[in-house]
Amino acid sequence: MEGLKSTMTNRIEAQCRAKGLRLTGQRRLIAQVLSEMRDHPDVMALHQRVVARDDRVSLSTVYRTVKRLEEEGVLARHEVRGGRARYEKASKRHHDHLIDSATGRVIEFSSPEIERLQEEIARRMGYRLVGHRLELYGERLEQDTSRKQ
Amino acid sequence: MEGLKSTMTNRIEAQCRAKGLRLTGQRRLIAQVLSEMRDHPDVMALHQRVVARDDRVSLSTVYRTVKRLEEEGVLARHEVRGGRARYEKASKRHHDHLIDSATGRVIEFSSPEIERLQEEIARRMGYRLVGHRLELYGERLEQDTSRKQ
DNA sequence: ATAACTGCAAACTTTTTGCTCGATG
């Protein structure tokens, strides 16, 4: 495969290199799309973004790549009710998600206090916390400009 | 369908009646299995329990029934990574889940403090909390009776 | 009576995989 090569590297591509994954043209392109994502796209969406730049990348390859990157700890996968799983970069510091129940928009947040409580709860129940998933679902409050708090 | 009838009623069956669902033999049986469940079974497991008592109930019917009951707010569905969705009664008071990462066992807990923090976080971000999902993943601590910590 | 429900098989959706060929380190 030629023509996909770009000399520009990016964070995800660097991680591939570090993990010893082969840098094929397809992977470079997928890595770039992943590096640029600021949302939480599913595999179909990723494939579309990739194909927009080079239509010779198959859906299978995107599936295989994100799966591999999840296993390598580069991406985080989020299961969604009755639909396609969504991905995001795992590299960033830990955070949880607030999901706008009207629009589906995902907003990140983190709360050390909640993290601490979680560990405490697990410990009290005889467990060591090895992971968690916290999603809040909310409705936008009116943006009452007349000094609402 | 006859022969499935049982005069014994149960909570879920009562809810079906209240919602105006027809009480077929299959539904009565499924309702009974659901009422008795103390775990978080998936549709296959439910079907097996049902079929153990009467093998004339199809998997489709179980799927259709739990879906309907979820829509009616009688059951809660939990999506699981790469597998089958699990169900539990929605009627019980709110709680979250601690999942044994080794065995997949699900343990319920609740923490008013975490609940409160969640509301506060949502509010600070301009949202009214309408729901949430919290799952902790943990590894059993050694139950070392000889006091090692 | 008739609208709701069931069983069966087939359809669907998302994700994985076998195979063969091509590209990378």
Added chain:
DNA sequence: CATCGAGCAAAAAGTTTGCAGTTAT
């Protein structure tokens, strides 16, 4: 040049659905 990756189509896996016959109300 040995291995790993890609593309394609087919298989899995979980869930839904069309249809024709049954049943609860």
